[in-house]
Amino acid sequence: MRKSVLFIFAAIFMGLLCGCTYLAPEPPPQSTVTQISTIDALLAGVYDGSVTLEELKIFGNTGIGTFDALDGEMAMLNGEIYQIKADGKVYRPAMKLHTPFASVVDFRPQKMIRFTQPCTYNVFKEKIDIHAPESNLMTAIVVKGTFKSVKTRSVPAQKKPYPPLKEVCKHQPVFKLKNVEGYIVGFRLPAYVKGINVPGYHLHFLSKDKKSGGHILDFEMEEGAVAIQTCDRFYMILPESSTGFNQVDLSKDRSKALRKVEQ
Amino acid sequence: MRKSVLFIFAAIFMGLLCGCTYLAPEPPPQSTVTQISTIDALLAGVYDGSVTLEELKIFGNTGIGTFDALDGEMAMLNGEIYQIKADGKVYRPAMKLHTPFASVVDFRPQKMIRFTQPCTYNVFKEKIDIHAPESNLMTAIVVKGTFKSVKTRSVPAQKKPYPPLKEVCKHQPVFKLKNVEGYIVGFRLPAYVKGINVPGYHLHFLSKDKKSGGHILDFEMEEGAVAIQTCDRFYMILPESSTGFNQVDLSKDRSKALRKVEQ
Numbered sequence: 001m002r003k004s005v006l007f008i009f010a011a012i013f014m015g016l017l018c019g020c021t022y023l024a025p026e027p028p029p030q031s032t033v034t035q036i037s038t039i040d041a042l043l044a045g046v047y048d049g050s051v052t053l054e055e056l057k058i059f060g061n062t063g064i065g066t067f068d069a070l071d072g073e074m075a076m077l078n079g080e081i082y083q084i085k086a087d088g089k090v091y092r093p094a095m096k097l098h099t100p101f102a103s104v105v106d107f108r109p110q111k112m113i114r115f116t117q118p119c120t121y122n123v124f125k126e127k128i129d130i131h132a133p134e135s136n137l138m139t140a141i142v143v144k145g146t147f148k149s150v151k152t153r154s155v156p157a158q159k160k161p162y163p164p165l166k167e168v169c170k171h172q173p174v175f176k177l178k179n180v181e182g183y184i185v186g187f188r189l190p191a192y193v194k195g196i197n198v199p200g201y202h203l204h205f206l207s208k209d210k211k212s213g214g215h216i217l218d219f220e221m222e223e224g225a226v227a228i229q230t231c232d233r234f235y236m237i238l239p240e241s242s243t244g245f246n247q248v249d250l251s252k253d254r255s256k257a258l259r260k261v262e263q
Numbered sequence: 264m265r266k267s268v269l270f271i272f273a274a275i276f277m278g279l280l281c282g283c284t285y286l287a288p289e290p291p292p293q294s295t296v297t298q299i300s301t302i303d304a305l306l307a308g309v310y311d312g313s314v315t316l317e318e319l320k321i322f323g324n325t326g327i328g329t330f331d332a333l334d335g336e337m338a339m340l341n342g343e344i345y346q347i348k349a350d351g352k353v354y355r356p357a358m359k360l361h362t363p364f365a366s367v368v369d370f371r372p373q374k375m376i377r378f379t380q381p382c383t384y385n386v387f388k389e390k391i392d393i394h395a396p397e398s399n400l401m402t403a404i405v406v407k408g409t410f411k412s413v414k415t416r417s418v419p420a421q422k423k424p425y426p427p428l429k430e431v432c433k434h435q436p437v438f439k440l441k442n443v444e445g446y447i448v449g450f451r452l453p454a455y456v457k458g459i460n461v462p463g464y465h466l467h468f469l470s471k472d473k474k475s476g477g478h479i480l481d482f483e484m485e486e487g488a489v490a491i492q493t494c495d496r497f498y499m500i501l502p503e504s505s506t507g508f509n510q511v512d513l514s515k516d517r518s519k520a521l522r523k524v525e526q
Contacts, residue, residue, distance in 0.1 A: 040455055041399075134509045136304075137501055191514035192303055192458035232501040238400055239495075246397045251454035 032233035033138045033187065034059035035103045037245065038196045042066070042101040043257050044248040045162035049098025050240040053081050056102055057095075059235070062142060064186050064204045065102025067093060070168060071157035073215045075185050075206040076104060077142070082206050084213040086156035088175050090206065100243065103187055103197060105140040109227035118148065121219050125201055128188065128226065136190050138231040141203065143184035145224020150177040150205050152214025166257045175214055182207040184216065184224075194255065196236065198262060217263065295496035296401045296450065297322035298366045300508065301459045305329070305364040306520050307511040308425035312361030313503040316344050319365055320358075322498070325405060327449050327467045328365025330356060333431060334420035336478045338448050338469040339367060340405070345469050347476040349419035351438050353469065363506065366450055366460060368403040372490030381411065384482050388464055391451065391489065399453050401494040404466065406447035408487020413440040413468050415477030429520045438477055445470040447479065447487075457518065459499065461525060480526065 036051050047070040056065075061079035066072065072085040083091040113131050115124070132139045153172045155165075186203030193199055206213040239245040299314050310333040319328075324342035329335065335348040346354040376394050378387070395402045416435045418428075449466035456462055469476040502508040
C-alpha cells in the first residue's frame, strides 16, 4: 500500500517535471526585450501559442504580438493587453489565452522626443534614428499622438491545418483611420534579428478611445510625444513541441515573405 | 559639512547606477543558453569584453567563448574556465578578465549517448542529429572521450585597432593532437541564429590532462560518452558602447567570413 502511494506521488512529480512549461519566477531586468517564439515560425504557420497572456505579463508591460490561431493583433500598454481582431474592433482577451508570437518589455522610457510638426511614417523613422542612433541595440517605442491618418491591418483567426502567414495576409482587412488620437507601441530591432524577429520598425496602433487599431502599415502624424527605451538584453522563449515548432523548416530565408507580410 | 557628505554619497550612488554593467541578480532558468555579444560583432573585430568571467559564471557552468583582445579559446566545464592560448598551452584566467563573446548553459544532461565504435566528426554530428532531432531548439553538448586525433586551433591576442576575425584566422596556429583523452564542450544551434551565433555545431576541446585544447576543426573519436541538453530559452547580453559594439555594421551578411573562421 505505502509503495503504491509513493509510486503515485513519484508519477505526479515526474508529470509536473516533464509536462509543464517552466517560466522563470523572476522576470529578466528592465532593459530586456522578451520574445515568444520566432517570426519565421509564425511565417511558417506556427499559430498555436504555449505562453498565456498572464505569463507574458511577467516579462513586460508594453509590447506587440498576436494570439492563438492568429486571432488579431496585440497591443500591450501599461500592462493592459488589447486584441484588435479582423472585424476592426478592439477586445480585452482572457488572460488564459495563449500567444504564439509576442515581444514585450518592462517599459521605462529613457528619452522623450516631441513631434510638433506633421510628419509621415518615413520622416518619423528618420527622426527616431537620429535620437536613438544605437541601431545594434533594441529600441522600444511608445507614442501618444494625434494622427491625420493611420493605415492598419489585422489578421483573421485561422483553422487547422494553418496556412503560412503570407497566404493569410493576402486576405487581410485593412483599416484607414482618419483624424484619430491614439497610441503607437512597438520596436525598432537590429538587422541581425532576421529570422528571429522583424528587423527595423514594427509598430501597432491603438486609438485613444480603444475602439480601433492594428498592425501599422502607414501613418501621418499631426503631433505627438515619443518615449523610447534602449534595451541591451534579449530573452527568447521557444515554443513547446505540441505547437509544431520543431516540425517547421526554420533554415529557409523568409525575408521576402516577411516584407510582404509587414507591408 | 553634512551636506557635502550627503553629496559625496549621492555622487557615488549615481556613479554606481550609471557606470556599472547591470546583470540579473538571478540567472535565467536551467534550460537557457546565455550569450555575450553576437558572433557578427566578433567577426567585425569587437574584441573588448564588458562581462567578467566571474559574471559569466552566474549564467552557466558549461560553455565556450573567447577572451578580451581575442586572447585564446575558452572551454568552461563544471564551472571551471580554461583559456587555450595561441601557444597551445592551457591557462586558468583571472575571474576579473572580460569576455567579448561566449555562450554558456547551466548544464543538466537530459540524454547520454555512448559511442563504442570509432567515428569521424561528421559521423558524430549525424549521430547527435538522430538522438537530438529538435534542430529548432538549442542543444548543449559535453563529451568525455578517447580520440585518435583532434585538430584544433586557437587565436592570438590582438592589438588595437583590431583587425576583423577573418584576418586573424589567416595566421591562426593549428594543433594536431594524437591519441588523446579529453572533453568536448559546445553547442549545436539552429540555422536562425545566423548573425547572432554559429548555426550548427561549434565545439571546443580540452585534454584530460588540461594541457592542450582549442576550437575544434576536426577529430576522430575512438570511443566516448556524449551528454546533451536541449534548451528552449535564449538570453543575449549585448556589449557596452565602450567596446565599439554600436559602431560596427551588423547589417552585412557575414556567413562567408564565418565559414572561413570556423573551418
